[in-house]
Amino acid sequence: MWDESLFRNPEVFDLSYIPEVFKYRDNELEAISHNVKPLIKGDFPTNTIVLGPTGTGKTTSVKLLFRDIIEVSNSVVPVYINCQFHYREFSIMSQIFKGIFGYPPVETGKPLTTLYEYTMGELQKKDKTLLVALDDVDFLFHVNVAENILYKILRAHETFPGVKTGIIGIVTDNAFSFKVSEKIRTVFMPNEVHFKSYSQSTIKDILRYRSDIGLFPGVMEEEVLDKISEITFEKGDLRLGIRGIKDAAMLAERQGRRKIIVEDVEKAIERISSSLHVENVFDGLSKTDKKVLKVIAENSTKFAKANDFFNLLGEEMSYELFRKSMVKLENLKIVDIQRAQSRGRGKQNLIHLRVPKEALLEIIKE
Numbered sequence: 380m381w382d383e384s385l386f387r388n389p390e391v392f393d394l395s396y397i398p399e400v401f402k403y404r405d406n407e408l409e410a411i412s413h414n415v416k417p418l419i420k421g422d423f424p425t426n427t428i429v430l431g432p433t434g435t436g437k438t439t440s441v442k443l444l445f446r447d448i449i450e451v452s453n454s455v456v457p458v459y460i461n462c463q464f465h466y467r468e469f470s471i472m473s474q475i476f477k478g479i480f481g482y483p484p485v486e487t488g489k490p491l492t493t494l495y496e497y498t499m500g501e502l503q504k505k506d507k508t509l510l511v512a513l514d515d516v517d518f519l520f521h522v523n524v525a526e527n528i529l530y531k532i533l534r535a536h537e538t539f540p541g542v543k544t545g546i547i548g549i550v551t552d553n554a555f556s557f558k559v560s561e562k563i564r565t566v567f568m569p570n571e572v573h574f575k576s577y578s579q580s581t582i583k584d585i586l587r588y589r590s591d592i593g594l595f596p597g598v599m600e601e602e603v604l605d606k607i608s609e610i611t612f613e614k615g616d617l618r619l620g621i622r623g624i625k626d627a628a629m630l631a632e633r634q635g636r637r638k639i640i641v642e643d644v645e646k647a648i649e650r651i652s653s654s655l656h657v658e659n660v661f662d663g664l665s666k667t668d669k670k671v672l673k674v675i676a677e678n679s680t681k682f683a684k685a686n687d688f689f690n691l692l693g694e695e696m697s698y699e700l701f702r703k704s705m706v707k708l709e710n711l712k713i714v715d716i717q718r719a720q721s722r723g724r725g726k727q728n729l730i731h732l733r734v735p736k737e738a739l740l741e742i743i744k745e
C-alpha cells in the first residue's frame with residue numbers, strides 16, 4: 380500500500396498545464412479569434428482587451444489560440460508576454476525580439492531604439508505580422524510605461540511601412556482594472572471580451588475531468604468532488620481546486636489511504652490558499668530573484684533590514700541586481716518594502732514577507 384501512488388498523471392495539476400479538453404470558452408475564443416483573423420491575411424487586426432476574474436481561463440485561452448495560429452500561419456508571429464515579469468520597455472521589446480528571431484538579443488548595452496529597429500525591421504524584411512499578448516497588462520500601468528509600449532507596438536507601421544501589428548491585453552478584474560481598461564481605451568479602441576466567473580457546476584465538471592485524467596479510478600468520490608467544487612466556487616478561484624486535488628491526494632497517500640476524504644480537501648485548500656499566489660508567479664522568477672527570495676525566506680525571522688539580507692548573499696550579486704530583485708518581489712506582492720524616511724546611519728529599508736515562510740520554503744525546495 381505505502382508505495383502505491385494515487386496519481387496516474389500528477390502534472391495535470393500543475394498550474395501551467397494546458398488541458399486537452401477546454402470547454403465553456405468557445406464563445407470567448409471565437410470572439411478573440413475573429414478579431415485576430417485579419418492579421419493572418421495580412422491586414423490590421425482588431426485589438427482586444429480580455430477582462431475577467433482570476434481562474435476563468437483567460438491565459439489558457441490566449442495560449443491555446445496562439446497554438447492554433449502557429450499551426451495555420453507562417454506569417455503571424457504570436458508573442459506571449461507576462462507583464463508581471465516583464466514590465467520595462469526594454470524587457471518587453473526583448474521578448475518580442477526573441478519571438479521573432481527565436482533567440483534573445485545579445486546583451487551589448489545597445490539602446491532601446493536599436494532593439495526596436497532590429498525587431499520591427501525584421502518583420503518588414505520578412506513580411507511578417509506581429510501579435511502580442513500582454514498578460515496582466517495592468518502591471519505596466521503601475522510603472523507608467525503602458526502607453527509608451529502600446530504605442531510602440533501599435534504604431535510600428537508609421538516608421539516601418541507595411542508592418543502590421545496587433546495587441547491582446549489581458550486584465551484581471553480588480554479595483555484597479557476599470558481604470559486600466561479606461562486608459563487602454565484611450566490608446567486604442569479595443570474590442571472587449573469578458574470572461575465571466577464559472578458556475579459551481581461548471582467548476583465541478585472541470586475538476587472532475589482533471590481528477591479523471593490525473594488520479595486513478597476510485598480515488599476521487601462524488602461527494603468529495605462536490606465538497607471541493609463548493610469550496611472552490613466560494614473562494615472564486617479555479618486554480619485553488621485544481622491544486623487542492625493534488626495536495627489532498629498527497630495527504631491521503633501519506634496516510635496509506637486509497638481514497639481522498641473531505642478532511643484532506645479542507646486541509647489542502649486551507650494550506651494552499653496562502654501560497655497559491657507565490658506558486659503562480661514562482662516559475663517566472665529569474666535565478667537571481669529566486670536566490671534573493673530564498674535568503675529572505677530562510678532568514679526573515681532573524682532580520683528585517685535589507686542590507687542584512689544582501690550581506691548574506693555575499694559575493695553572489697551586485698547591490699543593483701539585489702535592489703532590482705527586491706522591487707520585483709514587491710511588485711509581485713511577495714514582500715513589502717518599508718522604505719527608510721531619510722538617509723543616514725542605521726536608516727534602512729525594511730523587508731517583510733507577505734506570504735507564510737513555510738509555504739514559501741516548500742515551493743523553493745520543489
Ligand SMILES: Nc1ncnc2c1ncn2[C@@H]1O[C@H](COP(=O)(O)OP(=O)(O)O)[C@@H](O)[C@H]1O
Pocket residue numbers: 393394395396397398400401402403404431432433434435436437438439440585617618621
Ligand atoms: N474551461 C476550462 N477547462 C479546463 N480547465 C480550465 C478551464 N478554465 C480554466 N481552466 C484551468 O484553470 C486554471 C486557471 O486558468 P487560467 O487560464 O490561468 O485563468 P486566468 O488567466 O483567467 O486567471 C488553469 O489551470 C486552467 O487550465
Ligand SMILES: [Mg+2]
Pocket residue numbers: 437438439514
Ligand atoms: Mg492569467
